[in-house]
Amino acid sequence: MDEVFRALADPTRRLLLEELRRRDGQTLFELCTRLISVHDVVVTRQAVSKHLGVLADAGLVRATRAGRTTVHRLDPTPLAGVVGWLDVLSAPASPPAATEESP
Numbered sequence: 001m002d003e004v005f006r007a008l009a010d011p012t013r014r015l016l017l018e019e020l021r022r023r024d025g026q027t028l029f030e031l032c033t034r035l036i037s038v039h040d041v042v043v044t045r046q047a048v049s050k051h052l053g054v055l056a057d058a059g060l061v062r063a064t065r066a067g068r069t070t071v072h073r074l075d076p077t078p079l080a081g082v083v084g085w086l087d088v089l090s091a092p093a094s095p096p097a098a099t100e101e102s103p
């Protein structure tokens with residue numbers, strides 16, 4: 001879960017995930033173009049590639065090669081662990097167990 005939190009900590013990586021949610025199966029070129037045209041974020045292809053690598057290491061993005069092209073797809077599966085953990089934290093706390101005092 002630590003890798004997922006590290007991956008989500010960066011705003012550019014969060015934008016990449018949002019773009020893949022909007023339209024799954026994009027190339028590096030397409031993602032770079034979307035960051036510039038939609039979000040006004042100018043990032044080099046190398047930087048986006050590194051961000052995609054971090055997301056892939058966290059299991060949030062899957063890359064498949066189709067000839068000379070690599071297509072990136074969102075995999076939200078690792079987020080289930082984060083959501084479950086956040087659900088536990090947001091649940092009301094149990095009252096402390098009563099302890100018997102010795103006379």
